[in-house]
Amino acid sequence: YYPDSFAAKYTLQGSEPITLELKVYKADGSLADGFTLNTSARTISAGTLRPGQYNGILTATNSVGKSDARFILSVVMRTPPVLVDLESNVIEITHSVFPVRETAVQFSASGTIPFTWSLRPIEKAILYNRQWIQPAPVPTDVKIDSSGKLTIKSSVAVGVYAFDVVVSNAVGSDFQTIILVVKTGLRTFGQADPLPTDSGYVLLSATSGATPTPEAVVTPVPQETFKSDRVRCLNFVLTQVELTRPVADEASLLAGRIGYAGTALLDFGYSEPVPVQIINGDIVQDSEGDKLRAGTVYLAEPHSLDKLGLTLVSMNITPQIEKLTVSGYMQRPDETENLIGDLHTLEFTDAKLRYGFIDIESNLPDIRYQRLRIHAIGQFRIRLDGAATGSPDLFVLRNVKVAMKSHLETLNNEGLLFTPSGDLAFNQAGELRGTLTTQTDQSLQLLVPGGTALRVADASLTFAYGNADPTGYLKGKLVLPFEKAAVYSAQAVAPGALIGEHLLTNELDSLAQG
Structure with missing residues (x-):
């Protein structure tokens, strides 16, 4: 992440001496500055890099060939979290004769980790189900852990609560207001209370004989359409x-x-x-x-x-x-x-x-x-x-x-x-x-005939949706085990150097010369 520094280790195998070359390109194809190759510690490092994508090529070369390793480094800005809101911000719990131990709801967010999750009271009253919910402390039976898992214990008291679920990181925060509705599924009636005709339950005041508060008549919240x-x-x-x-x-x-x-x-x-x-x-x-x-x-x-x-x-x-x-x-x-x-x-x-x-x-x-x-x-x-x-x-x-x-x-x-x-x-x-x-010399040791090698110095193969282009080619030599160095050039080393463990001349050479 910007503006952090970058460091990565690499491994290296092969016969010494080995020469290393590092090239790193920006997204536009130009060479990038600021990358350092430490051959002793075998690390690639860089200081503060501007946001963007960097494509690196580390090439190792010794006397018998070369090999390269490629890497892609993406430098991005830290972004504040964005809470993935629940489709409904209302959580309903009904107490029953057989209560569950707790209710759990998992929250998630996008942005730069690590995140910190917390709960806080709402800042001002909000309207729900034709009634205002006033700011109040978050119930002690409601908790959220470090992974964003909200748990509500079955011991939470009956009532309607509102609080904010907050996610934050080093550069910002986001929240969603949650309305928690805790009901009772038990029907309880006092001696002086009439039997209700339009509800499945009655919530009684803790004071005996208390008169229920009449329900306020409030106009439903209007909706705006787009x-x-x-x-x-x-x-x-x-x-x-x-x-x-x-x-x-x-x-x-x-x-x-x-x-x-x-x-x-x-x-x-x-x-x-x-x-x-x-x-x-x-x-x-x-x-x-x-x-x-x-x-x-x-x-x-x-x-x-x-x-x-x-x-x-x-x-x-x-x-x-x-x-x-x-x-x-x-x-x-x-x-x-x-x-x-x-x-x-x-x-x-x-x-x-x-x-x-x-x-x-x-x-x-x-x-x-x-x-x-x-x-x-x-x-x-x-x-x-x-x-x-x-x-x-x-x-x-x-x-x-x-x-x-x-x-x-x-x-x-x-x-x-x-x-x-x-x-x-x-x-x-x-x-x-x-x-x-x-365009790199490659040699394959064939099983039949024994000791024969196929040496390819240049090749190009073109496919046109499954069909090989007839202009494709492989350029090289078939190296036989009994051929002498002079077959190639005065300086060439015959199959022994290409395949290994072969002498420059052997008895077959003498027989071929009569």
């Missing part, structure tokens, strides 16, 4: 928006505690809008029309994008902190088929939602496609806008490594390592598009 055919929310568009909220005094509105709630359709780049719910909405108008400045947009239930085989389980769009995440899973419409290669189901949690895309950057599996193993995937993008843009790509993979298993049997079942030239993409049929290249 409807719109188009409301902007970050880079998305909400349509068929229908929201309501209680009319409140100006101070309450400025505090943001009485917000709009209702339904809408969300356009995020898929061919059809998705039904969503909105809570704590703050609608403003600017030069471009209506805008959802604050609030939370979420799914009331899982929603399937049938054309893609994609199911969205949850969604959290909170414009005031620019949070846009979705969770769900993806399968082929025909569940007997795999998505890509050996990948049958793609699951994701809190992936980044963009207009027309879902970007998954964690917990990504390795994928085996034909003879390729695609691994160390930096980003797995699901394209939602194929129908609108005409692009055949459904998946786009970035910052990946690729290994191709040799078509010939090798000693250690090894393969050739490739670097994608740009992104790799797959269409809805699971077919690959992309170019794989290597």
